[in-house]
Amino acid sequence: MTLPSTYADRNCSLARALEVVGERWTLLIVRDAFFGVRRFGDFATQLKIPRAVLADRLKSLVREGVLTRDDDAAGGVEYRLTAKGVELWPVVRALMHWGDAFYSPSGVRRAARHDRDGGLLDHEGRCQECGAAVPVPEIRLEPGPGFDPEGTGHDPVSTAINTPRRLLEPIVTPRTSSARGREAGTRRAAGTRRAAEPAG
């Protein structure tokens, strides 16, 4: 679509994959979807991306089956990762790890832990506590030693993202109806209980 197609590209799945996620902003939108961002305005706030570009990228990700676009209970629209989209997590994780290794001298910017036992995940996503290959919804991200509080926004979406939380857990910003806020509060409480259980 956006990259010129060559004969060499026809037999390279990396070239095909980059047609879907290789444009500027696209993987950042996918990353934010992993962080729990679901609404157009929240993506726009967090990424400071031109709205026309955001609309274009979201449309393309929906067309490729990476995101779904659904009406939410409050009469708005929500974008969520599909199963196909969730399979991009190792790509996002590997690029974050590479960025930490070469461009973050004071350490990882975001640490990944197994929400159940608090074990740190290695660069392949395996829990160093229980040895499990941790599924995406059980991964908790939290600011690491390389995290720079000055280098982040202070809007509700950024604040939520920079607070330890599980991947895919929806971010509920103040505009949302109180009913959905209560629902999310229940899920958070459930997550806390699980985290408090002993390991094993």
Ligand SMILES: [Zn+2]
């Ligand atoms: Zn574990």
